[in-house]
Amino acid sequence: MNNPFNKGCMIVAAALAWSTFAQAEVVVIVSAKNAAASMTAAQVADIFLGKDTSLTPFDLPSSSAPRGEFYTKVAGKDEAQVKAVWARLVFTGKSQPPKELASSADVVKQVASGEKAIGYVEKSAVDGSVKVVLTVN
Amino acid sequence: MTIKLTTVGAAIALALGSATAGAADFGDMFSFRGFGTLGIVHSSENQADFVGSVFQPDGAGYTNDWDLRPDTLLGGQVNAKFSDKFSAVVQAVSQHQYDKTFTPYIEWANIKYQVTQDFAVRAGRIVLPGFLISESRFVGFANPWVRPPLEVYVLSSITNSDGADAVYSFTTGSVKNTVQAHWGKSKPKLPGGTIDAKSIWGINYAVEFGDAKLRAGYVSDDLDLQLAGLDPLISGLNSLAGALRATGFSTAAAQADSMYRKYRVDETKLSILTLGASYDPGKYFVMAEGAIFNGDSILSDAKTAYVTGGYRIKAFTPYATLATLQSDRIVEPGISTTGLPGPLAAGAAGLNGGLNAALASTQASQRTAAVGLRWDFMSSADLKVQYDRIKLDDNTHGRLSNVQPGFVPGDVDLVSISVDFIF
Helix, strand or coil, X not given: CCCXXXXXXXXXXXXXXXXXXXXXXXXXEEECCCCCCCCCHHHHHHHHCCCCCCCEEEECCXXXXXXXXXXXXXXXXXXXXXXXXXXXHHCCCCCXXXXXXXXXXXHHHHHHHCCCEEEEXXXXXXXXXXXXXXXXX | CCCXXXXXXXXXXXXXXXXXXXXXXXXXXXXXXXXXXXXXXXXXXXXXXXXXXXXXCCCEECCXXXXXXXXXXXXXXXXXXXXXXXXXXXXXEEECCCCCCCCCEEEEEEEEEECCCCEEEEEEEEECCCCCCHHHXXXXXXXXXXXXXXXXXXXXXXXXXXXXXXXXXXXXXXXXEEEEEEEEEECCEECCEEEEEEEXXXXXXXXXXXXXXXXXXXXXXXXXXXXXXXXXXXXXXHHHHXXXXXXXXXXXXXXXXXXXXXXXXXXXXXXXXXXXXXXCCCCEEEEEEEEEEEXXXXXXXXXXXXXXXXXXXXXXXXXXXXXXXEECCCCCCCCCCCCCCXXXXXXXXXXXXXXXXXXXXXXXXXXXXXXXXXXXXECCEEEEEEEEEEEECCCCCCCCECCCCCCCCCEEEEEEEEEEEEC
């Protein structure tokens, strides 16, 4: 029982569990009043990259961990690439980039109050006022 | 008002400083954003200048060994959203232009009315949409290269027009379609004249599905070219035709007259057919465009294309481009001088030579192979280093300008370094 190999395994398992915990799960949320039950990553990416204007997207601050996670996994683009896409839209007068809100709590509040709003936050920030349509992983 | 490069440099330094601060929003109605490029380019050809557009009188090579002016620019834009239906955009750009200053001019200034979610109309100054990145050609940060391939992008040197357009978008399955029709007029100044575009109309069709985009366009221009170098030649042909007719040389008179009618540039009709495709799944990108230019008068027909691609490795994107431009070569046989008396023969020979020189100068044929590296050192700024090898066909100076008597067509090497930013 007191086998050093088992002990090693436990440490590895604990480390894995910790790293999963550290990288908080990011979810995409819409208003609880929104009819959509779920959305695909491609649909969400189109909205956040300005190709689909049916919903109004809201961003978290540039430096926040969920933002990097969200764009990398949902759109396959890093921060600079996302900015380049928006520069192409903004400087051709086509549309404006998502409004940046200060915190996940603000995004939840904004999305809850607007039927056409969409945002992404850590799963832990979600409450009953909003609906999860996509889990980012 | 004369605005020098140093002023623009100071403005760019300020803008770079504020690149981290981000765009300014004044309430929900107005927002101000900007973009810019601080670039320097070296050309190995010292008997002609490399320029960023036909509107620049001089540049790198003959005038300056290393030149900041061809690529450096600064733009600022105000967006206004008055209601869900009404919005407006005004964009000013400062770059090296015909009078050797950086005096800002208005590139965009229009009001948009969103009739339905799918249909919008705009009136005012609208950027011409012919190519894949025509509308954002000056926003270096949004583009892969130091500058769009000049073989293709200089084909339509007029970038905006004053008029109106209508844009209709519709989705079929997962495919987004956009149709745009536009009409307007424009009168930009060249270093030695003016392009008076009395009518520019066109239609564009774009299809987007996932990471792929296809675009086709057609534009038709009705121009009155006022070129200081060409006007005396054209009026010379007319007066020579008169003199020949008066002295009874009817064959030569008819030749001079038909040349005058063919090459007068006050009713020049051009059209450009464009086709482009891009695919950008994130890890890499590929892009290709081609165009067929249907010329008139001294502007001969041309075909041009480029293909470019890049691969993203974290913040670094190495890229490569191949581009070609082939203009039809027209050699005007000219007025037959056989049997003409001395002064008339000399006049005819002079005009023949002048006209062929003018034709040769507009018939640009060149190929470019370029490699570069983009480094996104900030989320709103990049550094690009690019090497271009331009091969000029015989008897053409290609896209080079300010050509000196000692110029011999051959290979030209360009080295460009630029910093692009948005704020």
